[in-house]
Amino acid sequence: MTKYDVIVIGGGAAGLSGALALVRFRRSVLVIDDGTPRNAPAEAVHNYLTRDGASPSEIYAIGRQEVIGYGGEVAEGTVIAARRDDDGFTVELADGTTYRSRRLLVTTGLTDVLPDVPGLAERWGKDVVHCPYCHGWEVQDQAIGVLATSPMAMHQVQLFRQLSDDVTLFLHTAPEPTEEQWEELAARGIAVVQGKVEQIAVEGDRITGVRLEGGTVIPRQALAVQTTVRARAGFLADLGLETTVIETNGVEVGTAVKVDAMGATEVPGVFAAGNVTNPMAQVMPSAAAGLMAAGGLNFDLITEETRLAVAARSS
Known part of the structure; x- marks a missing residue:
């Protein structure tokens, strides 16, 4: 079984942006997407500089081709579980397919409850x-x-x-x-x-x-209307990663995955970006967050690789 440097779960703006940065840094990357982005019902994306008025499907199709063009891979499917193995993670899809990686980038977005x-x-x-x-x-x-x-x-x-x-x-x-x-x-x-x-x-x-x-x-x-937003993160339960309640002015507006400024979650090796962490983010800030998380994740890998190289040299 191929073991990737990074599996990106979710192929929207945040996921594809992160994947693009990672493949350009010569990381082996697999993007897994179920084809149900939050903005699928919308005819067009707005406030996205140079792409205002483009359909969500058009933007994501271009993004996938850019990732593939640098050597990344894209797979269709729904992730139902993610588990830690000896030296990384195993991701399981609804059809039973499994993939392995050293790190995870979660960009699954959210669900609007009307x-x-x-x-x-x-x-x-x-x-x-x-x-x-x-x-x-x-x-x-x-x-x-x-x-x-x-x-x-x-x-x-x-x-x-x-x-x-x-x-x-x-x-x-x-x-x-x-x-x-x-x-x-x-x-x-x-x-x-x-x-x-x-x-x-x-x-x-x-x-x-x-x-x-x-x-x-x-x-x-x-x-x-006002929707209640729910982070699409149930598949992270086996990793011990739970969502937190988001409130605005004392009113609960939904749930999200908690991350630091570089997209790192409380679980080592798992990063997240986009609407799954920030319900208020539109497409452009989601893409920016994906890029930021990719930077944090890439340096996390470099830190590990440096430590291993030092240990090997000393042995």
Whole structure:
């Protein structure tokens, strides 16, 4: 069985960026990807300098070819377990295939858990969006709704107000705004609808409104939601690597793998980067984090190789 210097688990921006840096440093690298990136439903990637408007699949296809062009390998499959062996790691795929490596770079991203409202999932990544920086330009000047499930919606609704004069906050399951927040909403001309949302009204391939319990429909053309994010890291359990809860202003927003500034996890030899470590990272910072982690990982290998060389010379 071939033993690689590094197995990269996840072939998105962070993984391919890290793999590219490593193969250019003459490391043997295998990228394993299951073909389900977080941004697959989106038509285009934005805020990525020189690639704004490109589809996620286009960017990743180019990235794979760049990695392969320097001698890296790419395999399709879903990693279900990673275990430490005598001098490295063994990675197991869902089909039973196993691979071995000296180090691991985990860039599996995360899963967005949508609020339990019928109609949201079908329009996710289209006219149901979450990030005003990623999708705001595409819904500008439309009738935008913001579905609130936590106090974080107060931040989100103000961002979308910059993009449209017609913004409505649906309180849904979020707590009542404070007196100061009510004043801010009124000052910015943001309408507020109390009561739970029952479902999203859709005609053809477009959102037409938000249906409240009781049947009232508020016309809307786009809807912003807050998702709960879950790091895709369950396969690391055998290594003793667990995810940590991420909070913003005291509100739980999801889970992530904890790393240091160079992408090293608490488990020696395992590095991580991208959305699996930072739920807020867009494509460009994820790619940068992959590059940074590759640097840390490569020097970790060099440190080991130097130690072994010194020991061999002394023996």
